[in-house]
Amino acid sequence: MVISLGLGTMLLSGMTKNEAKERIEKLRQLIEHHRYLYHVLDKQEISDAALDALKHELKQLEDQYPDLITADSPTQRVGGVALEKFAKVTHQAPMLSIEDVFSFTEFQEWEARIAKFVDGKSLEYYAMLKIDGLALSLVYEGGTLKSAATRGDGRIGEDVTHNIKTIEAIPLSLRQPSADEFAAIGVAPFDVTRGRFEIRGEVYMPKDAFETLNNERKERGEELFANPRNVAAGSIRQLDPTITATRPLEFFAWRMVSDVGQGTHSVGVEVVKALGYRPSLGRVAKTRADVQAFFDEIGKKRDALNFWIDGVVVRVNDDRVFDSLGIVGKTPRGIVAWKFPAEESTTVVESVDWYVGRTGALTPVATVTPTFIAGTTVTHATLHNADEIERLGLMVGDTVILTKAGDIIPKITRVLPELRSGKETSVPLPSTCPMCGSPVERREGEVALVCTNANCFAVERERVLHAVRAFGIDGLGDKIVEKLLNAKLVNTPPDIFTLTPDELQGVEGFAEVSAKKLADEIAGKKVIDLDAFIVALGIRHVGAETAFSLAQAFGDIDHLVHASKEELLSISDIGEVVADAIVEFFASEYALHVLAEYHKVGVHVNKAKAVKRTLAGLSFVVTGTLESMGRDEVKEKIRLMGGSVVGSVSKKTSYVVVGAEPGSKAQKAQELGVPVLNEAQFLKLLEG
Ligand SMILES: [Zn+2]
Known part of the structure; x- marks a missing residue:
């Protein structure tokens, strides 16, 4: 949809035709760069999903402006370039590429497009796995394998016959099916030793073999392979077949190219099977609902399979209809690859806004052009902090790779500066709080910017x-x-x-x-337990666990409010930083106000149940060793129950607790007439 503004045509996305043209050129260059790395150098710098997203954007722009399509656009070509080191094989029928769709809606759009060419007649499909491997064309003459070739540029591939012969899943000579088998399949019998037969399929490395291979490389300190398709491709394109032979490769056939009277793709699959090949898993789908069911079913099974798949290929089953649909660009109209939701995509950062959290820390959040990742539409991505923006080199207007793993908020993982138009602007670092306008500061030792206004x-x-x-x-x-x-x-x-x-x-x-x-x-x-109430106060560094310890130690809120730093530090899991934060909090006007308000509105805070403050007001001196608990533990117990522990005996001392091998303090107690408790008596006192 376009809106005419009288100033030239403006896309809804805000891109003029000139801008679209510039964007198209940059996309082409970047895609070509990564395709070259991938197909020629067997190197991968960005994920398949990210590259797919770039190609998808290019295709959509070209669909909008068909006059901007050029013959050298990546959308108009397939595969890579045959390496010089290999002999060339000219494919009798070109090995074309397949258009990708990324959602059921896009699949339906594809269906609607081809429906026009068959007068709206409903079509039967063949749906099969999209194996993440390397496509091969295998030609047999006289019943034996004559050549095996990669896709190459679609027209001319690389002759990799010598390497392919190391793969046991590929028969060196075709199996001759019996007359009964031909009859069961529904094709007229033929002699496999007469004529030329071409079969296409996908060579791949199984998941377990890939992991073993990488583990071995790790042990030897060698660089790890990034993905199994690269290993499969690299293994097949070795000049030395003995290296290929050490790589456990497998093969799935997905198409009988030669016409043996199969008439449909599904019958062709039966033929390849009878000829000695393992066909890729697939089935006839009579409706789009069948296709969807297959897609969903495979999506669930995906992780359990011992090979990587990245979607489902859907082809018009009837070969004659398929051929009549023809080719658009370099992709046949009658076939489409419906890809699983990617966990990565590319999008554009439209703005970066800073949000203030409970502790006053400012977090940058990017607003991005809505994009579909892992089944959901993403509009925002977190950037964590200012350092992260610097590390990424992010500017507003940049095209970025967005990654979503699990349920985590999507993250910007890479900036694509190659796509900059020159209109990008640097991300503004706030010097004042975006909410209240107060100055922001960077606390020592922390990366976050923080609003200095406590009432922001x-x-x-x-x-x-x-x-x-x-x-x-x-x-x-x-x-x-x-x-x-x-x-x-x-x-x-x-x-x-x-x-x-x-x-x-x-x-x-x-x-x-x-x-x-x-x-x-x-x-x-309105009624709340003490530990939950302490959490509710929102004291820095005080989470649920610390709040529980505080509740146990102080029993009620009044004691906590008046706790000294020393008292706080006597609690085993509270350190300097937390103790300071608590003291600072309760000394603040905010705390006084809030506590008074809670009281006024009738919030009732339950005392911590486990603690009986039966020792309140009593002072203790501990001397000697107790059997049941250590000295520190004794002191903490006394404090928990409201008592205090002092160092020397005086007339004011309530009790002296005497363990084994007591010092002079026990004697002092007797002299002053202070009650002395042995361990058993002390424990009884603790029980209340
Ligand atoms: Zn503020």
Whole structure:
């Protein structure tokens, strides 16, 4: 779709025809560069998926501007160039390439295109695996293998017969099927020793063999192979067949090229099988639903297969119809490769925005031209921090490779500077917070830029969201929190508990029922356990685990608020940094305000259950060795239960705990009349 603006034709993407022309030329150069690396030098710098994405973009631009198609465009050629070191074989019928589609929608578009050529008649297909290997043409004369050739440029391939003979899956002479077999297949019997027969298929390296090979290379300190197709290609194109023989290669036949009266692709597959070949897995698909079912089925089995496949090839089953559909460019119309969702694609970075997190750290996020990766449309990619932008050399407007592994947020893994038009701009590093305008700083030893304003809007939003999660309040997501903050209904987390159904109803997106529901949900979450409440406060470095330790150690929030750094450090899993952060937090005005507000709105914090503060107000001196616990543990237990541990005995000391081999302190206690506890008595006291 194009929009005419009177200033020349502008694509919806915003590209003028001149810009499209320039982009097309750059895409061609880059694709050619990587194809040369790949096909001629057997080197791979970017993934197949990324290269496919570039080719796909080129094809779409050329579809939009057919007059910009040139004979030397990568879309108009196949394979690579035959290496000089090999003898040349001219293919009797050219080995053409196959058009790729990347979704069911694109598959349906392909179907609609060919439907026009067959007057809308419904077509039967043959669907088969798309093996990730190297295509070969095998020619037999007099029943024996005469030549084996690579695709080359589609017209002229490389003669690799001597290497192919090392692959046991390829018969050196054709098997003669019996009359019964011919009858079962449905073709008239023929003599395999008479005439010329051509079979095509794919040579590949099995997954397990590839792994073994790479393990051996690793042990020898040799460079690892990047992917099995490269190894298969490299092995076949060795000048020394003894090297090829050491590489365990396999072969799947996928097509009987010679006309033996098969009439359809599926019968042709039966013929190759009878001639001694293992055909690629496939089946007749009568409808597009059948094709989809095959695609889904294979997608599920994919990982369990001992060879790599990257999609499903769908071909019009009837050979006569297939031929009548003809060729467009260098690809036959009647066949298409439907590829599995790629985990990588290319796209363009449209802008980089900085977001402020709960701790005030600024994270750059790239907005990209929507692209389809691993089954989902991606519009944003994380850039982690300013260092990452520098490492990538990223500019706004750059074409980049986007990778998505598992469920992780997509990541920009490579910039393609070759595609720059000159209009790219450097990514602005913020000197002020994009949310509140306060200066940003880089904390010592950290890579992140941080907003210096403790009350930054975004910081508040994240704080509120953080508290919402800690209180376990459902139905209060980031969008709603943002609206509540904008409406000044919420400023700090405790304000959540002041929200009334009426107030909520005034917020866009709420109706009477939903407002009441959320208000009820919030009211139901007013009682909270101490550890969850500590989490809700959002103290730096204090996660759920630390919060639990703090709750156990201090029992209630008042004790924690007044804890000294020394007391905090006496807790086994709390170090300097965390202790400082806690002290700093509770000394802040923000903390005072928030705690007072929580109290005012009626939030009830449950005391930590496990701790009985029965030793509150008591002071202890410990001397000698206890059997059941170490000295530090004794001290921590006493502190946990509210008591204090002092170093020397005085009249004020409540108890002296005496273990084995006590020092002079035990005697001092007796002199001063301070009660002395042996280990058993002390343990009893701890039990309460
Ligand atoms: Zn800010």
